[in-house]
Amino acid sequence: MKKLFVHHPLFRLLSPLFSGTLVYLLILLINNNIVQLQETFLGQELYTCIGLAYIIQEFSRFSLLFFEHLKEPKSFILKIVIQLIVSLIMTMILVSSTMYLYFKYILLYEVNIRELYVFNVIFIFITLVYVMLYISHHFLYKINTTKISKEVDAKNAIEEDFLQFRKGINPKLLYESMETMLVLMKDNPDEAEQFLDYFSSVYRYILTKQHRELVPISEELDILNSLVQLFNQLPYRNVIFTSKLYSKHWVLPTTLLTLLERIIRTTIVSEKHSLKILLEEIDDYLKITYSPEEKLNRHLSMGSLKDIVLTYTYYTDQKITITTKGNLKIVDLPKLHYHENSNH
Template sequence: MTLDTVKKLFVHHPLFRLLSPLFSGTLVYLLILLINNNIGQLQETFLGQELYVCIGLAYLIQEYARLSLLWFERWSQPRNFVLKLVLHLIGSVVIGIGLVSAAIYLYFTYVLGYTPNHRELFIFNSIFSLITLIYLVLYLSYQFLYKVNTELITGEILAKEEIEADFRRFKKGINPELLFESLESLLVLMKKDTNRAELLCDHFSSVYRYMLARKKRELVPFLEELNVLNELLQLLAYLPYRKITLGRVGVTDTWIIPGSLLTVVERIIRSTIVSPEAHLTFDILEDSDRILIQYVPEEVLRGGFHTERLSDIAGSYQFYTDKPVQVVVKEPLKIVEIPKLKLDENSHY
């Protein structure tokens, strides 16, 4: 528990610090009268000097116990919590006894005119040591309650993040924009050319079957995703985007996160100016540790293609490699760099 959290404990509240010693000091005074069989004095001198002394001692001990909680939290040694708590307990009680003994000795010597005996010191020290222990128990109870609540809140936050991540994966797998565009094109083709409509359905089903099934796999071979990419390119040919041509493919056997290649290519296409006459050609090459998707950009004026648009893919790759997913400009080319991944022989993809 941090020092700021300890400072939020109710014993540090100004109102509690002001009122609590009044009640605890009064209670100590009543206990001392009860122990000394002087309860009959209540009717005569309840607001006597001894009551004010007990309240003053209560202020002294409670302020000391409060400050000891802050000191205790600053200690870095020992690291073992139980040992640290025992040392704090012993130290607080010993110092508290010293403070009470000194205060009682000064009061008896300079105010009452005689030295307190051992019985009187024992009574005062026992009661005020109990008050110190109560403070420590309050701190310990608060600490364990804080720990339990923190674990519960952390669990709820993790559960919420997991639900949000599942929703993002579900939305990414469904890809509603591509879904509705494909269905709209299908509705148009069904009235004009049923054969082409059937081909669109074939490409659409191939792409979406892969997109929905990929959640069960962590990694896929590059060539498997490349085959689905060809289906995606043929599907996009039916949509109102620039015609796409896959140029050179020079990637050997490697592994990628399923859907990453499809997502990159689709976002490249959506960031390119629509033109029925022009074509967009991109090459998929490699170097020692990266897959390079390069093309000559002709981007829309709003929403160009840049590294920030690949943040979701980059987040997925962080689980497997320290190498970044990024967009690099090397005139006249724009290059998307995706790290190569190796499959552990003991893993199940």
């Protein structure tokens, strides 16, 4: 869309043939020499008009490229006015010079003012068409770019809303919890009631906090412990979660819950071994460390955390990273500090 069709090689080759022929017919019509069409249509004058059309159209195309890459003036309107004036003057010079040389050295007589005027008017019109094509293409491209940008923004907003909806509902965890609850209600009603408390705490937090920008990390940790207890009742590896935090700061709602769930879901299920997860703070980062025994077809990566990474870019310039050190996997999560006049 950005490249104007007049720069296409096929258009450059064929267009002057048609425009040159049209110029020749117009001149015959103006001079009342239409009878010559039956006698010498493919004559010297036709080839001259086609050749001059090639010269004018290539010059017009070059002027479009030149003014498009010209940085000054900044104003688009002023640049168009200058382009129009320069193009018209140069077209008149090219047409007048070419016709003067043709009449003097080919036809062997002086060109008259009337013939120069006719040729100049016709080829100036061709130059004007080129300039108008450029202007219309510029505004059409601008309008289409704006529309596409709005559509992309709307699409991203819909996708973000859908991701937030899925994140809030978390259908997989919901069904797993309901199925486990059905089993516990038959075998151990007291344990089922406790399981229901963990389940309701997690979902109440997800549904009520997801529209807040930031929450104190202490609130997130409280629910994180409930989520750990919830997963320990599900058919996954038993989780031992330890927190070593000594300062107060903020976190995006459900971030730690999402991280913990994805770590658990990418770990091979085992009844004999536990999954130990350590949360600590070092400098400006929260570090989530665990010993990975990941599934063959699924592992924790930056791609699996792209929703969290995208959200964090709005609040901090520091990056979320995943590194491997020995037999440990470490997720570095930037700390967020709440200020009234800033999001950082």
